[in-house]
Amino acid sequence: EPEVTQTPSHQVTQMGQEVILRCVPISNHLYFYWYRQILGQKVEFLVSFYNNEISEKSEIFDDQFSVERPDGSNFTLKIRSTKLEDSAMYFCASVRSTGPQETQYFGPGTRLLVL
Amino acid sequence: DQQVKQNSPSLSVQEGRISILNCDYTNSMFDYFLWYKKYPAEGPTFLISISSIKDKNEDGRFTVFLNKSAKHLSLHIVPSQPGDSAVYFCAASRYNFNKFYFGSGTKLNVKP
Numbered sequence: 693e694p695e696v697t698q699t700p701s702h703q704v705t706q707m708g709q710e711v712i713l714r715c716v717p718i719s720n721h722l723y724f725y726w727y728r729q730i731l732g733q734k735v736e737f738l739v740s741f742y743n744n745e746i747s748e749k750s751e752i753f754d755d756q757f758s759v760e761r762p763d764g765s766n767f768t769l770k771i772r773s774t775k776l777e778d779s780a781m782y783f784c785a786s787v788r789s790t791g792p793q794e795t796q797y798f799g800p801g802t803r804l805l806v807l
Numbered sequence: 808d809q810q811v812k813q814n815s816p817s818l819s820v821q822e823g824r825i826s827i828l829n830c831d832y833t834n835s836m837f838d839y840f841l842w843y844k845k846y847p848a849e850g851p852t853f854l855i856s857i858s859s860i861k862d863k864n865e866d867g868r869f870t871v872f873l874n875k876s877a878k879h880l881s882l883h884i885v886p887s888q889p890g891d892s893a894v895y896f897c898a899a900s901r902y903n904f905n906k907f908y909f910g911s912g913t914k915l916n917v918k919p
Contacts, residue, residue: 696850725907735851735896735909748905783850796841796907798850 694718696799698784704805705774713769713802715784723787724767725796726759728752728780735783741767774806810834811899813910820917826884828913830897833878837899837908842871842882845894845912854895855882887917 697716705711717724726738740747741759758770767786771778784799812831820826828842838859843851857864857871857880864871870883884891894912 698850727907727909734911735898737906737908740905742905750906785850795853795856797853798843800850801848803848 694797696784696786696797698782698799698802700802701800702803702805704807707776707806708773711771711774711804713771713782713784713804715767715769715799716765717767717784717786718788718797719765721786721788721797723747723789724759724761725785725787726769727783727785727798729783729801730777730780738769738782771804774804776806779804779806810837811897811908811910813897813913815913816911817914817916820887820915822889822917822919823886826882826887826891826915826917828882828884828895828897828915830880830882830910831878832880832899832908834899834908835875835878836901839900840871840873840880841898841900841907842869843896843898843909844891845896851896884915887915889917889919891915892917 699714724741727735729735737750739749739753756772760768781801783801785796787796810833841856842854844854845851855866855869855871857873862873873880894914896912897910898907900907
C-alpha cells in the first residue's frame, strides 16, 4: 500500500538554528499538508499546498516557516530560526484530489526538539 | 481555534461492547468529516469519513453518525477489540480541502 514517508524521524536542534523537515507524499497525490502536534495537545494545521503554491496557512505559519516542493517528489517544511515552542511532532499529509471519498494520508511524523 | 471539540479526553470500554466517541463542531460551513486513529509515535491513520449530505456511514465495525442540526458527530465501534485502543481524532473540512480542523482527541482503552 502506498504511504507517505518523512525524514528524519527525530531531530534535535539548538534554538535559532534552521531545520528542514522532509516528506515524500504518495506519488499521484496533488494536495499536500503540514500539521504539528505539541506534546499533549491537538493536531494543528499549519499549511496546505497545491499546484506549487500555498493554498491556505494558519496563524502559526508565520514568516519563520516556508514550504517547498523542489523536485516534484519531496515536500519540505523549513523553519528558519527555531524557537523552543517549535518543539513538536510534525506530520506531513497528502490527498489525491478533493472530493467526498478522498482520504488524507499522514506520514509517521518527525519529532523536533528545540533546545 | 476551537472549531472542532472532543470533550471526552478518555474512554474505557470492555472488549465486545460498543465504543461511542463524540465530536462537536461550531462551523456550519464544514462539509466533510473524518475520524482518525493514532497510536503513539505514529501518524494519524484514516478510519472513516462522512460528507454533510449523509447522516450515517458504515465500514465494518465502524459507523459514523452525523447530526447537522446539532453539529455533532459520533463514531461507533462494535464490537470493540483491544487492538482498537488508541487516540481517536475527529476532523472537519470544507470540500475545498484547503484546511482540516482537528479535535483534541479521545483516548480509547478497550479492556480484555
